[in-house]
Amino acid sequence: MELHERYTDRHPGTVQVLKGFRIGHLREDLRGIVVSYADLVEQLLVRLPDGPETTVALRKLLESKDSAVRAAVYAVEETG
Numbered sequence: 001m002e003l004h005e006r007y008t009d010r011h012p013g014t015v016q017v018l019k020g021f022r023i024g025h026l027r028e029d030l031r032g033i034v035v036s037y038a039d040l041v042e043q044l045l046v047r048l049p050d051g052p053e054t055t056v057a058l059r060k061l062l063e064s065k066d067s068a069v070r071a072a073v074y075a076v077e078e079t080g
Helices: 012-021 028-047 052-079
Strands: none
Touching: 012 028, 012 052, 028 052
């Protein structure tokens, strides 16, 4: 089950950010990257209340995850 499906009781803004950590649509080689981020996100969700700073923290992790996935995609493209 994806993060946004497990945490439906959180603030709608939090749930929206969690959708960015979905893995079902990714190639297998990219899923491990996202799972690593999702594990950290889940730890934060357990420890932090909903609020602006939590949303910012999650969004910045989402940005980092996106960059890491792009780096992996580019590496595969370069090696052909």
